[in-house]
Amino acid sequence: MSWNGIGRVLLARGSTRFFSASRELRPKEVSLSPEEIQALLELQELDLKLLEYERHQKELPRLIEEIEAPLRTARSGKERVEAELATARTQQRGVESDLASNNAQFKKLQTQQMGVRNQIEFEAFKHEMEALKDRADSLEETGLKWIERMEEANQRLPDVTTSLEQAERLAAEARAKLDAKTAELKRIHDEAAELTAPLIAKVPPQVPTYYRRLRGAGKAPFVAVIRRGACSGCGFRHPAQRMQEIKQSRRMLVCEQCGRIQVWREEEERIGF
């Protein structure tokens, strides 16, 4: 049925809670044939599929982050233990090397001490050797601490390795699931996208324009079937006289309260009562 059909008289009025900027943009009321109403509802069904994919696409970075975050935590947990182990090993080697040169120095002084000629020189050597001995004790103590740290890290290593392997397995599973869901939604999206054009062609041209605005606002349903005299989108009850007009002319109107497109279908009414 064309735009110049029988029921284009009334202008939409009233509150615009759902689609507030739209009052002047609202379409003039237009009579829709049952086929046009059907096309509009089918269009909405397809659009909901398109929107689901669009929403999924927007959500993807967050969903991926949810998968990646525990993996990152497990990875850095293992890296931390490995770094602790490497540090302890390096430090312990440093201590060993210091200890070796300390001992070599001690032995050198010991040999030299045997060749001294007087007590003063002997005491000087003794003093220096005692200092080296003290240093050796302290180095040994430090070396032991690093060995303990190495052992601790070595003990923790299997756990963090297992945790990382587990996190990798879980992440791979979750990622595969997510990829499969994305692919499935895309398949549904692409199928639906191909079917929308012929449906848009089936409704009066002013309807899709307003419909697209509602779709852009994103609050489904955009086309609300009138049930028991009320908008099925927001529950607003249309005045009885208005309902009578709608039924007689099958007008498409917009809900005074939420701005959604209202369609009335006889069969729906039968189910409703």
Ligand SMILES: [Zn+2]
């Ligand atoms: Zn409504």
